[in-house]
Amino acid sequence: MNLSIKHLIGLEGVPREDLDIIFDTSFSFREVLERPVKKVPTLKGKTIVNLFFENSTRTKMSFDLAEKRLSADSISFAASSSSLSKGETFKDTIKNIHAMKIDAVVMRHPTPGSAKLLSQFVDAVIINAGDGTHEHPTQAILDMMSIKEKFGDFKGLKVSIIGDILHSRVALSNIYGLKTMGAELMVCGPPTFMPKGIEHLGVRVTHNIMEALEWSDVINVLRIQMERQGKSLIPSLKEYREVFGITREKLEKIHKNLTIMHPGPINRGVEIDSEIADSEHSIILHQVLNGVASRMAILYLLVGGLK
Amino acid sequence: MHIHEFNGKLLLKNGTILDPFNNQEYKSDILFEKGVIAEIGENLSEAGMDKVLDASKMYVSPGFVDIHVHFREPGNEIAETLESGAKAALAGGFTKVCTMPNTSPCVDNEAEVLAVYRKTAHLPTDVYPIAAITQGREGKVITEMAILKRAGAVGFSDDGTPLANGQILRNALEYSQITGNAIINHAEDPELRGNGIMNEGLASTQTGLPGNPSIAEETMINRDIEVARFTGGRLHVPHVSTAGSVDLIRRAKATGVHITAEVTPHHLSLTDEYMKTFDANGKVAPPLRTENDRKALIAGLKDGTIDAIATDHAPHVIDVKETTLDLASFGMIGLESAFGLIMTKLYHEEQMPLLDIIKKLTINPAKIMNLTLPEFKVGEKANVTVFSADEWWVFSRKNVESRSHNSPFFGTEMTGKAKLIVKDNFIVNC
Amino acid sequence: MQFKEKSKMADAKDLNRTLNRLAHEILEKNKGSENLAVIGIRTRGEFLAKRIADKIREIEKKDIPVGVLDVVMYRDDFRVKHKLPAVEVTDIPFDIDEKILILVDDVVYTGRTVRAALDALIDFGRASKIQLACLVDRGHREMPIKADYVGKNFPTADDEEIRVKVTEIDDEDAILLVQRIEE
Numbered sequence: 042m043n044l045s046i047k048h049l050i051g052l053e054g055v056p057r058e059d060l061d062i063i064f065d066t067s068f069s070f071r072e073v074l075e076r077p078v079k080k081v082p083t084l085k086g087k088t089i090v091n092l093f094f095e096n097s098t099r100t101k102m103s104f105d106l107a108e109k110r111l112s113a114d115s116i117s118f119a120a121s122s123s124s125l126s127k128g129e130t131f132k133d134t135i136k137n138i139h140a141m142k143i144d145a146v147v148m149r150h151p152t153p154g155s156a157k158l159l160s161q162f163v164d165a166v167i168i169n170a171g172d173g174t175h176e177h178p179t180q181a182i183l184d185m186m187s188i189k190e191k192f193g194d195f196k197g198l199k200v201s202i203i204g205d206i207l208h209s210r211v212a213l214s215n216i217y218g219l220k221t222m223g224a225e226l227m228v229c230g231p232p233t234f235m236p237k238g239i240e241h242l243g244v245r246v247t248h249n250i251m252e253a254l255e256w257s258d259v260i261n262v263l264r265i266q267m268e269r270q271g272k273s274l275i276p277s278l279k280e281y282r283e284v285f286g287i288t289r290e291k292l293e294k295i296h297k298n299l300t301i302m303h304p305g306p307i308n309r310g311v312e313i314d315s316e317i318a319d320s321e322h323s324i325i326l327h328q329v330l331n332g333v334a335s336r337m338a339i340l341y342l343l344v345g346g347l348k
Numbered sequence: 349m350h351i352h353e354f355n356g357k358l359l360l361k362n363g364t365i366l367d368p369f370n371n372q373e374y375k376s377d378i379l380f381e382k383g384v385i386a387e388i389g390e391n392l393s394e395a396g397m398d399k400v401l402d403a404s405k406m407y408v409s410p411g412f413v414d415i416h417v418h419f420r421e422p423g424n425e426i427a428e429t430l431e432s433g434a435k436a437a438l439a440g441g442f443t444k445v446c447t448m449p450n451t452s453p454c455v456d457n458e459a460e461v462l463a464v465y466r467k468t469a470h471l472p473t474d475v476y477p478i479a480a481i482t483q484g485r486e487g488k489v490i491t492e493m494a495i496l497k498r499a500g501a502v503g504f505s506d507d508g509t510p511l512a513n514g515q516i517l518r519n520a521l522e523y524s525q526i527t528g529n530a531i532i533n534h535a536e537d538p539e540l541r542g543n544g545i546m547n548e549g550l551a552s553t554q555t556g557l558p559g560n561p562s563i564a565e566e567t568m569i570n571r572d573i574e575v576a577r578f579t580g581g582r583l584h585v586p587h588v589s590t591a592g593s594v595d596l597i598r599r600a601k602a603t604g605v606h607i608t609a610e611v612t613p614h615h616l617s618l619t620d621e622y623m624k625t626f627d628a629n630g631k632v633a634p635p636l637r638t639e640n641d642r643k644a645l646i647a648g649l650k651d652g653t654i655d656a657i658a659t660d661h662a663p664h665v666i667d668v669k670e671t672t673l674d675l676a677s678f679g680m681i682g683l684e685s686a687f688g689l690i691m692t693k694l695y696h697e698e699q700m701p702l703l704d705i706i707k708k709l710t711i712n713p714a715k716i717m718n719l720t721l722p723e724f725k726v727g728e729k730a731n732v733t734v735f736s737a738d739e740w741w742v743f744s745r746k747n748v749e750s751r752s753h754n755s756p757f758f759g760t761e762m763t764g765k766a767k768l769i770v771k772d773n774f775i776v777n778c
Numbered sequence: 779m780q781f782k783e784k785s786k787m788a789d790a791k792d793l794n795r796t797l798n799r800l801a802h803e804i805l806e807k808n809k810g811s812e813n814l815a816v817i818g819i820r821t822r823g824e825f826l827a828k829r830i831a832d833k834i835r836e837i838e839k840k841d842i843p844v845g846v847l848d849v850v851m852y853r854d855d856f857r858v859k860h861k862l863p864a865v866e867v868t869d870i871p872f873d874i875d876e877k878i879l880i881l882v883d884d885v886v887y888t889g890r891t892v893r894a895a896l897d898a899l900i901d902f903g904r905a906s907k908i909q910l911a912c913l914v915d916r917g918h919r920e921m922p923i924k925a926d927y928v929g930k931n932f933p934t935a936d937d938e939e940i941r942v943k944v945t946e947i948d949d950e951d952a953i954l955l956v957q958r959i960e961e
Binding site for chain 2: 237
C-alpha cells in the first residue's frame with residue numbers, strides 16, 4: 042500500500058502502481074464527503090502548511106478542506122512572489138516555516154522547479170500545488186479520477202487537451218499521468234500556444250479544433266488567461282472563441298457525445314460556452330468534488346505513515 | 349594551489365613542448381633564469397640549478413589565455429575580486445585573462461582601466477581589461493575608445509547587455525577601426541529572449557521553464573555580421589551557442605567578414621537536458637542548448653569557424669543561485685574547471701589534436717585581443733603551463749580559488765589537468 | 779511474519795450453526811427485527827454481517843439494512859505499523875438515526891478496531907443502540923470493550939492468532955488457530 046514516491050512534485054515518472062493506489066484511495070475518501078459528518082480523524086496531530094506564493098482560490102480551498110476533513114492542523118501562508126523578491130529570500134521563508142516543525146508543505150509558486158527546490162531545503166513531505174508552468178499533479182490526479190469514475194478504464198481512451206498548452210501546468214501533468222495510465226492524448230490550440238517539442242511526449246498535435254473534437258472521447262478545456270496575452274500570442278478573445286471555443290455549433294457537427302472537462306476557473310464565452318460547461322456531458326463539478334477526495338487520499342498516503 | 353616567487357635557475361626536464369607559434373611538438377628541456385627562458389634543448393645539465401622538475405609525462409604549453417571573464421571588482425567584491433579571480437585563473441592553468449567591463453561602476457573610463465592594471469600588477473596573472481562599448485553600458489553613446497585603448501583596454505564590449513540598437517553597433521564597428529580592437533557584442537535579441545531562462549525546446553517544455561529560443565541569438569549575430577561586413581569593422585562573437593550561429597559565422601568568414609568567435613567549456617559539455625535538475629547553476633546566458641548544437645560547436649571548433657575557447661567565468665554568491673530559477677542570476681564560474689572539461693570532451697572524446705586545442709587556448713584568443721605571447725625562445729619571458737593529458741580527477745570545491753562556488757560541475761570526472769605554471773618570476777602549483 | 783496452521787477450531791457446519799445462534803440471540807435480545815440494521819467491519823465482518831442479515835430475514839420474513847464499514851481512517855495504530863493500510867470504501871446506504879446497529883466483526887482481540895468502528899459510526903448519525911457481535915473472542919483486550927454476542931470464546935497465547943475464513947473470499951468456511959513461526 043505504500044507509494045514509491047515520498048513527495049508529489051510532478052507526475053513525470055510516477056509509476057502506474059502509485060497512481061492506481063491513489064485512485065483507489067481517492068474513491069474511498071469520496072464516500073467520507075457524502076456523510077453527515079464529513080470528517081475523519083486520520084491525520085490528527087499532523088501539521089500541514091499551505092504556502093501560496095500565487096493567487097489561487099480553488100486549489101487552496103480544496104487543499105484546506107481536504108486537510109480539515111482529515112483532522113490535520115493546517116495553516117496557510119499567502120505571499121506574493123514579488124514581495125518575496127524584494128525582501129526575504131525564498132530560502133529564508135522556507136527555513137523559517139520549517140523551523141516550526143511541520144509534517145508537510147503544500148506549495149503553489151509561480152516558478153517552475155520551486156517545489157523541487159523546496160524539497161531540497163526541508164525534510165517535510167512536499168506536495169506541489171502548481172509550480173509555474175511546470176506541473177500541477179493534484180489537478181491531473183483529480184482530472185484522471187473523474188475520467189476513471191465515468192469510463193472505468195483509461196486504456197485506449199482518447200483525451201484532448203485544448204487551449205494554451207504553452208502556459209499550462211495542467212496540460213503537462215495530465216499528459217504524463219494519462220500516458221502512464223494508457224490513454225491516448227491530443228493537444229489542440231493555436232501554434233503560438235504550442236510548446237516546442239511537445240510531440241516528443243507522445244501526444245498528437247493539431248491546430249484544427251474539429252479534428253480534435255472528432256477524434257476525442259473526452260476534452261479537457263483549459264482556461265485562456267487574459268493576463269498572459271501581453272505577448273500577443275492571439276489577436277483577441279473573440280477570435281479565439283470563434284476558432285477554438287467549445288460551442289454548441291461545433292459540437293453539433295460531430296454527432297457524438299463528448300465528455301467535457303475544465304480545470305477552472307472558466308472564462309464562459311471564451312474557451313467554452315455556458316450551455317456546454319453546464320450540460321449533462323460536463324463533469325466539471327465532479328472534478329471539484331473529486332479534487333477534495335483525491336487530495337485527502339494523497340495527504341493520507343504521503344503523510345499518514347509518518348511517525 | 350600554491351604561488352611562490354622564484355628568482356633562481358629552474359630546469360624543466362623532458363617535457364613535450366606544444367609550440368603553437370611554429371606548429372611544432374617536441375621533447376625538450378627548458379631552463380628558466382630570473383623569469384626568462386635562458387636555454388632550450390635536450391639533456392641540459394642539472395649542475396648549478398636551484399630547482400629541477402621532471403616533466404617527462406607532461407606537456408608544456410604557453411600559459412592559457414581566457415578572453416572572457418567576469419571579476420566583480422569594483423562593486424561586488426563578495427562574489428569575486430580582481431585578486432581572487434586572478435588566482436582562480438592560475439588554478440585552472442591560465443596566465444592571461446581579459447575582464448569584462450560590467451562591474452559597478454563599469455569600465456567605461458580611463459581610471460577604471462588603469463585600476464585593473466594597478467590592482468593586479470603584483471600577481472603572476474596578467475589581467476587585461478575589456479572596456480565598455482557605450483558609456484555606462486547604456487547602449488546610447490560610444491566610449492572614448494582611443495583614450496581607453498591608450499590606457500590599456502584590449503577590446504570593447506557591453507557584455508551581459510546586447511547592443512539592441514543597430515546604429516550604435518554600426519558606430520562602434522566603424523569608430524573602433526582607429527584603435528584596431530574588436531567589438532564584442534553579446535548577441536541575444538532582447539525581445540525574442542524575453543524572460544527566457546533556458547533553451548526553448550523539448551526540455552523547456554518538460555520543465556515548464558520560459559524558453560529562450562536559438563533565433564534570439566542567431567538573428568542578432570546575423571545582423572552583427574551584416575553590419576561588420578558593411579562597415580569593415582572587427583567583430584568578435586562571444587559564447588556562441590547554437591548550430592545556426594556556427595553556420596552564420598562560417599559563411600561570414602568565407603565571405604571575408606572580419607569576424608572571430610569563441611565558445612565556452614560549458615556549452616561544449618552540457619546541454620539543456622541539465623536544466624531538468626532545476627539546478628540554478630545551469631542558468632547561463634546564452635542558455636545551454638541541445639545536443640545537436642553542442643555537436644555543431646565542436647565541429648565549428650575543429651574546422652576553425654570558432655577561434656577560441658573562453659570561460660565566461662561569472663561568479664555569483666550562493667544567495668543569488670540558491671533561489672527560485674526566475675530570480676537566480678545568470679552565469680557560472682569556469683576558470684578552474686575549464687581545462688579538465690576541454691581535455692575530457694575535445695581530446696579524449698573527440699580526439700582533437702592537442703596542438704589544435706592549445707591554439708584555441710593560447711595564440712588564437714591572444715590575437716583577438718591583440719595580445720603578444722612570449723614564445724619558446726631564449727630571452728622570452730617565462731609564460732608556460734605544464735599539464736597532464738591523462739590525469740583523472742574529480743572536480744570539487746577544493747579546486748576552486750574563486751570566491752564563488754556557482755558551478756554545476758562539482759563531482760564531474762575529468763581527464764587532463766593543469767599542474768604547473770612558470771610565469772615571469774613565479775612558480776605556481778595549480 | 780509467517781504463520782502455520784495449528785488446528786481447525788470450526789468447520790463450515792460449525793460456523794453456520796454459530797451464525798444461526800447469533801441471529802437468534804440478536805432477535806431475542808431486541809425483541810424482533812424492528813429498527814434493526816447490521817454493519818460489518820471490513821474485511822470478513824462484511825460477509826458475516828450479510829449472512830446474519832440473511833438468517834434474520836429467513837426467521838422474520840423481513841429485509842433489514844446491511845452496511846459495510848472500513849475503519850482504517852479511524853485507526854490509532856497505522857502510524858506505528860510499517861505498512862500503511864489501504865483505505866477501502868465504507869458503504870452504509872441507510873440513515874442510522876434511531877436504528878439498533880449490530881456491529882459485526884470476525885475476531886475481537888485488543889478492542890481497538892471496535893473502538894475505531896464506534897468513532898466512525900458516531901460520524902454517521904445517532905443510532906439508538908450499538909451492539910457488538912463477533913464470531914470469535916480471543917481475549918487480550920486493551921480497551922474496555924465487551925461483545926454483546928459471542929460466537930466462540932477461544933483464549934489464545936501470544937504467538938497465536940485466529941483466522942476466520944469465508945467462502946466469499948477464501949477457499950472455505952472455517953475458523954483456524956495459527957501459530958507464528960520464528961524466522
